[in-house]
Structures are given as structure tokens and as C-alpha cells.
Amino acid sequence: MAATFYNLNLESGLKKLDDYLLARSYITGYQASKDDLAVYAALSVAPSLEYVNVARWYNHIDALLKMCGVTEEGAGVNIGSSASAAEEAPSSPPVSDQKAPAADDDDDDVDLFGEETEEEKKAAEERAAAVKASGKKKESGKSSVLLDVKPWDDETDMQKLEETVRSLQMEGLFWGASKLVPVGYGIKKLQIMMTIVDDLVSVDNLIEDHFLVEPANEYIQSCDIVAFNKI
Secondary structure, three states: OOEEEEOOOOHHHHHHHHHHHHHOOOOOOOOOEHHHHHHHHHOOOOOOOOOHHHHHHHHHHHHHHHHOOOOEOOOOEEEEOOOOHHHHOOOOOOHHHOOOOOOOOHHHHHHHHHOOOHHHHHHHHHHHHHHHHHOOOOOOOEEEEEEEEEEOOOOOOHHHHHHHHHOOOOOOEEEEEEEEEEEEOOEEEEEEEEEEEOOOOOHHHHHHHHHOOOOHHHOEEEEEEEEEEEO
């Protein structure tokens, strides 16, 4: 089922898109695709920093186009010029249902798109400056993080592995969609999304202090950050 957006150059359309991108890095899936290009092209100008999620996504896609282009097909997206109130809300399949990247190129592709660009850093600095200039107290930021959690071998119980990951609960940590991705020789890795409050959760500490020690390391061989985006 394709995602659908209307009136992207109007305040109502941008607000719907901003809400949609709150916990997503891309329009569909875990890497930039032609769906992102379709929405990017539908925006006549760069979005205002008022729409922080749209601005973050727009700057990221703009940087990717300048660096290497986008070739992933995507799951499909529809762009319209008007809609009824019932139709305005964007719809898309759950994140866990998106097509998995090819096993051979998985790590390289996701790592590339997960890099923070100079444009993203500049956008973050501009948002901070805008908040400071307005005299408003800056709220604690949030980030959307995609993790690769790898088992020891093909005999590892992946259901137990995911249960072990999700059993970690702390203030400022919210688990999202997940899926199993083949990596070869019958082995699959767990890809899982999470949203964190930056001031409360350190992803590096989370991995080192909880996932790579007993009892979690009975199932988890390694855990890597493959995408990290401010929201």
C-alpha cells in the first residue's frame, strides 16, 4: 500500500508530512528510495525549520542527491493537490513490512545513508539558533536510531534474541518496528528501530553496558548503529 500525501506546499500538507516523519528517516523503508525523490520533487521550496522533521528529512535527501544519487525503488507513494479531511492523513504500510535490502549490499548501503552530512549539521545548528533567538527554552531533542543486532550463528533463537533486546526498558527509550534480515549461510540479523530522548539515553552505553554483557550476550554476538537521525 503506497503512502499518500496532499497539499505539500500548504501548511496543512506540511504538518501531515511532519507528523508522518516523526519516527521515520525515509518515506518508506530503511534507506532512501524513489518514494523520497517523489515527495522531494513535490516540494517547491525547502521547508521551513518550523517543520523540524520535514526539514531534517529534506536536507538529508538533498545531501544524498549531491553525493551519490538515489536508486532504491521504494514501496510507492502518491502525491495529490487536494484531499478531504479523511483523506489528508498519510497512510503507509508498517515499517516492519517494508522490503528488506539485498543481503550482499545491506551493511554498506545503510551505513552510507546513515551518515550525518554537513547539511544536516548546519540544519541542526540553524534550528538551535532559531530557538535561542526566539527566547524559548530548548526542549530535549529526540533521535530515531536503527540497530543491527547479530546472533552468534544460525542456531541462535532469534525470538529469544529480540525478546532480550526489547526487555531493556529505561526512561527516554521507546522500541519500534523490527524485522529479520538474511546475512548468509542461514544466519539472520535483527534490524530494530528505537526512538530515544538524547539527554536521557546514550546508544553507545546502551550497547556496551546491556547488549554485550551477560545475560544478553548469550544470544547477541554484536550490535551496530546503522542509522541515527535527529527528529
